[in-house]
Amino acid sequence: MHKLISAATWLIACLLILSAPLSSGDPFMRYAVTDPPFTSLTYGIQAFLWWDHGFAGRDMDWIQRMVFSHVKQTFAWEDIELAPGEYDFSRAESLLTALEAKNLRVVARLSDSPDWTHPGLSGDFVDAPPDDFALFGQFCGALAARFRGRIDAYQIWNEPNLSREWGNRTPDAAGYVALLRVCSAAIRAADPDAILISAGLAPTGTYDTTAHPDDVYLQAMYDAGFQQYVDVVGMHAPGFSAPETDPADGAGGHRFFTFRRVEDLRRLMIANGDAARQAAILEVGWTTDQRNPDYQWFAVDEATQARYLVAAYQYAADHWQPWVGLMSAIYIAAPDWTEADEEWWWAITTPTGYTRPAYIDLANMAKYCGSRFLPARDPSSPEALGLVPVYPCD
Numbered sequence: 001m002h003k004l005i006s007a008a009t010w011l012i013a014c015l016l017i018l019s020a021p022l023s024s025g026d027p028f029m030r031y032a033v034t035d036p037p038f039t040s041l042t043y044g045i046q047a048f049l050w051w052d053h054g055f056a057g058r059d060m061d062w063i064q065r066m067v068f069s070h071v072k073q074t075f076a077w078e079d080i081e082l083a084p085g086e087y088d089f090s091r092a093e094s095l096l097t098a099l100e101a102k103n104l105r106v107v108a109r110l111s112d113s114p115d116w117t118h119p120g121l122s123g124d125f126v127d128a129p130p131d132d133f134a135l136f137g138q139f140c141g142a143l144a145a146r147f148r149g150r151i152d153a154y155q156i157w158n159e160p161n162l163s164r165e166w167g168n169r170t171p172d173a174a175g176y177v178a179l180l181r182v183c184s185a186a187i188r189a190a191d192p193d194a195i196l197i198s199a200g201l202a203p204t205g206t207y208d209t210t211a212h213p214d215d216v217y218l219q220a221m222y223d224a225g226f227q228q229y230v231d232v233v234g235m236h237a238p239g240f241s242a243p244e245t246d247p248a249d250g251a252g253g254h255r256f257f258t259f260r261r262v263e264d265l266r267r268l269m270i271a272n273g274d275a276a277r278q279a280a281i282l283e284v285g286w287t288t289d290q291r292n293p294d295y296q297w298f299a300v301d302e303a304t305q306a307r308y309l310v311a312a313y314q315y316a317a318d319h320w321q322p323w324v325g326l327m328s329a330i331y332i333a334a335p336d337w338t339e340a341d342e343e344w345w346w347a348i349t350t351p352t353g354y355t356r357p358a359y360i361d362l363a364n365m366a367k368y369c370g371s372r373f374l375p376a377r378d379p380s381s382p383e384a385l386g387l388v389p390v391y392p393c394d
Contacts, residue, residue: 028266030323032275037153037195037231038325039370041317043393044070044107045348046283048334049095050079055335055351056098061386062332062349064102066363067374069392070152071104072282072328076112081139084116089146096150103392105152107197107326110140110183121167127158128167129175133182141186144194153195153326155234155282156183159202161217163210171212173220177229184229197326198226200236200282203256214256218265222272232325233269233279235262238346239286240298243312251298259284259312266323280326284312288356289345299345306357309348310365317368329362369393 045068049056063071073095081087099106117130130136144151159165160176176199184196198221201214212220214236227233240250240257247255247264255264262281269275286305289295300308309329316324333347344350348358360379367374374393382388 028263028320028323029270029275030321033278033322034276036278036322036325038278038280039394040278040320040322040325041313041368042070042326043068043313043367043369044072044326044328045332046072046328046330047332049073049099050076050091051335053335056095058353059332059349060098060102060104062355062359063104064392065384065386065390066359067367067383067390067393068362069103069105069369069394070107070326070328071099072107072109072155074112075108075110075143077110077117077136077139078112078114080143081114084135085138087142087146089143092143092147096147100150105392105394106150107153107155107328108143108151109155109158110143111158118167123168124164125166125168126162126164128169129179133179136179137182137186140183141190144187144190148191149193151191151194153197153232154183154187155197155199155280156180156230157199159236160199161201161204161212161214170209171217173212173217173226174224177221177224177226180226180229195232196230197232197280197282198230198234200234202236203238203261205254205256214261215264215268218268219272222268222274227272227274227277231277233265233274233277234282235265235279236283237262237281237312238283238330239300239308239312243308243315257298259315262320262324278325279323280328281316281324282326282328283330284327285309285330285346285348286358287342287345289342292342292345295342295345302357305348306361309358310361313362313365313367321368367393 047059111127113130117135118128121128161171201217203214204211237259239259243259245258247258247260250257286308287295287299288302288305289299316327331347333349333351335351337344337351348356364377364379364384366376383390
């Protein structure tokens, strides 16, 4: 009976999403967001600074020069709790100290469970929840207590609507909410001022044991009451088309093949009585991978990647304030990526020190940070070249 009720709720919510009039004055109920956790917009980018390899300082300088205020960085559980109850915070401490010196703030992605938390699990997967969810709560609490006031926000898990991020098990929204609950409670007890963000969901049309569509999964999260455990709803917006493309015009008739797919998820928030809550776009980007058939059909060249990313931030500034706060681009490349890695093609830099046009244009585009406006700057200006100090847009 519960499954039937959930399915009916999802169907009604989807009908509301598709029938909501775009011509109305405020279809996304912007007026309802009166106490946003993030300044709208908050400019962020995902980086891979944990294992320095001699390049972490350079990457931080790159981000600082972009006038972005936030760095999204994975704080991998497996790299911090080396054995049950045995924590090594040394790398986290040095990394946070270095970021603070650059006036950069942190969104910590909590994921990557240690093998000892799921000893009976085998196979090829990206991540898996622990057998005992309480273990994750203990880790979340220990990290938040150790760095109270120094980590701006926490993203709790990543893409649990994909089985490969859920230990090759069938995606389970209620299970994810149970995991979210223990982590949320622990962080709120240790650092009540930290911003809690739900996992970004992968846009997909697959609905089987390997994946659940992001809208279906989000509705199931609402059915399980996830909103009481977060301050902000996490979303992913990878680019499959030009950023202004209406979801109704998505490739193959699929709405999730658009950057503006997040508007559908916002309507789900409204349908569930959650209009006052802010959303965070935790991943936005366009791939330049012209070789892999899985990505080639929607890949763009570097100039288009740059144009689309700038247009995406401009679209959000024009249409989505204040219900979108944090908007985090992908990626400052990890030092060990090669062309064999999918992520290499999404990144706006390369490990060898090349900054793609997207990096240059994002760094120099106009920025909108609440009441503060930073006009576009010349790429050859002293600020762009790092010759004079710049201060983050926040």
